Amino acid sequence: MFHEVDEALRKLVTTRALGGGDVRLVFDAPTRDWAAQRNTPTVNAYLYDIREDVARREHGPVRVREENGRVTRYRQPPRLYRLSYLITAWTKRPEDEHRLLSAVLGCLLRHDTLPADMVPPGGLLATAGMSIPIFAAVPPMDPRSISDLWSALGGELKPSLDLVVVAPFPASPEIPAGPPVTELEVTVRDGVHEVSETQRKSLA
Template sequence: MTGQGGVIGEVDRALEELVRREVVRRSKTEVSFGAPGGERTAATVHLQLYDIREDQGRRRQGTINEYDSDGALTVRRCPPRYVRLSYLVTVWAPQPEEEHRLLDATLRAFLAQDAIPAERLTGSLADLGLPVPMAAAVPPPDDRALAAALAASGAGLRPFVNVVISAPMMPEPPTPVSPPVTKPLTLRPESHRTGGSG
């Protein structure tokens, strides 16, 4: 079942937990999903979602059949569609040295994983049981989208890490299948009315 915020919210929570456990730890550094502009007092890691598009390279055709313990077909479903969620990851700190240290730790945390760790997944992503690929420091799919995100953030020129998640989504609910016939077919003769022609 999809949790609050849907798949995007589930990815947000997984990334936030990853950053808090691997980067922030017990420091007073904050994690934000807002744009990196504006007034701040505490060091902050910004995870700004700036682009959403289908990962068409992962699209599959056909249907997926599910069976019960007796081998009977119970459900037919369409294969999952993958959505690429691109995050602009920037860091702000009062001192440039602290900023670079946090950015380095953030980059290391993302590069250490090829996918979001399974224990970080919740809701529909956990229910599907599929890997959720993650790539860091890769070229953006569209430079214009990234340029627009940077311009809109008001953060000015600062280093960033481009992080891309390919999240599986079920496009429509599964179709239940009628239970198999277990009893032999029985033919019942119809009763016919006979009438005279008079």
């Protein structure tokens, strides 16, 4: 699922923020060694944190229906995960980096969710049938400092955007439903005496 979010973000940012130009979008860890080897204008979206959004967890089986409305399978609700990306721009001039970050932020602010046409078809995200919220440049839920993250990466602090994508992940395989009930047998009791006649009612 994570690679599908990467692909959707790549398509969204490349086409609607970078204009399909020479600027690359990558998902590498922006370490000191990586920065030294970079030689082209680059936007980096580093996935640095993955954790379940426990407050939004749902319980109980979900019915899966056919087009005619008949229940054919049951499944557990998907778990929702917060994927946190550190977005940075890398060029030879700070002014150009700021310009790239501004373009990326403007693109992300135009969307409350990942656009459906950016999601890879046929994958887990598409088949989940759920909207995928995104939050750009909002205060992180975790009190950890971004400077601590840069220290862990061994790099120097740079201007960055914090992007959070809330994506569904299947919790269990689907379980086939039993055959539909088409007939009901009713036994009528009169006080303590049981009426011997049994009625059958078709439910088809």
